[in-house]
Amino acid sequence: VYTLTTLINCFCRLHKLDFGFSVLGKMLKLGLEPNTVTFTTLINGLCIEGKVAPAVRLLDEMVETGYKPDVITYSTIVNGLCKIGNTNVAIKLLKKMEERGFEANVVVYSTIIDGLCKDKVVTHALELFSEMKSKGILPDRFTYSSLIQGLCNLGQWKEATRMLNEMIAMNITPNVFTFNILVDAFSKEGLVSKAQDVVQMMIQRGEQPDIITYSSLMDGYCLQSQMDEAKNVFNLMVLKGFAHDVFSYNIMINGYCKCRRIDEAMRLFDDMSQIGLVPNSITYTTLLGGLFQVGRVQAAKELFKEMRAFGQLPNMMTYSTMLDGFCNNGHLNEALELLQAMQDNGLDPD
RNA sequence: GUCCAGAGAUGCAGUAUG
Secondary structure, three states, rough: OOHHHHHHHHHHOOOHHHHHHHHHHHHHOOOOOOOHHHHHHHHHHHHOOHHHHEEEHHHHHHHHHOOOHHHHHHHHHHHHHHHOOOOHHHHHHHHHHHHHHOOOHHHHHHHHHHHHHHHOOOHHHHHHHHHHHHHOOOOOHHHHHHHHHHHHHOOHHHHHHHHHHHHHOOOOOOOHHHHHHHHHHHHHOOHHHHHHHHHHHHHOOOOOOOOOOHHHHHHHHHHHHHHHHHHHHHHHHHOOOOOOOOHHHHHHHHHHHHHHEEEEEEHHHHHHHHOOOOOOOHHHHHHHHHHOOOHHHHHHHHHHHHHOOOOOOOOOOHHHHHHHHHOOOOHEEEHHHHHHHHHHOOOOOO
């Protein structure tokens, strides 16, 4: 049962939920009793696909057939609810869980706190934060990281700093996640030198920056149109032994596109394939926007074709970019054609 | 015996509105 549950978990993470359920079928056929962990794993698989309603149904079936969920089962669904933006329902489920005699733990609380922070209702998150502490549940790195991120996104730097100090005082050492949140927040706010300070601080504290740290920093420079600085970070990453990924390329490509330096962006795009990275729909959408911005309508049309030829499906953002590009360049008829084509492909304009 | 099957935090793209 342990082995097969592990297998189910693997399938879930590979987005092969059907296979996961087949394994459950096999288990039953072999006369093996699935247990709470097996069901929780499948429930998580459903949540990963955003199928939270079926996940809840599975929980109900589980209870009806006599299998006992536990706190992890509940928190799995709580997480699913939060990820699809139903934080309020998640809170209700937390209460229900407690009514049924399960004790909340730091994971459920942190999950909800994170959801509230992402919804930008940090005051509510802080209320839950006090609530958990009053129940004697100690916050951990996850809890503090979510709160720090929420506060930063609202520009409440003082409060964010206070949180950081509080966590250190509580002997919960910030890790690479925590620092990366700060680097990203400062970068997005245009305070790249502050972001640099955080990188220095983390190195001093013995926490090694990773590819996300440097990518965030790069993005900060790009947003300030400081492409030389961004390029320096890009090169520094290689020197430090990091292999660039699609994200780091996309960030640089976006930087060049926004500065109307489309040729340099295209060069990076070519480099990507050279080193075996597969450009994704974000890469293409970024470049399409860049091409239209400098009036290269024909090149954009060709790239749009190429993207589909390489199996990258245009999404809503890609179409918006195309439509906007056509309109701004006086190709209204092509915009209308594309709008039609998009609907024919089953994508409803938003 | 908080290692030994399951839950939580970090980086990239568009339009309109503001």
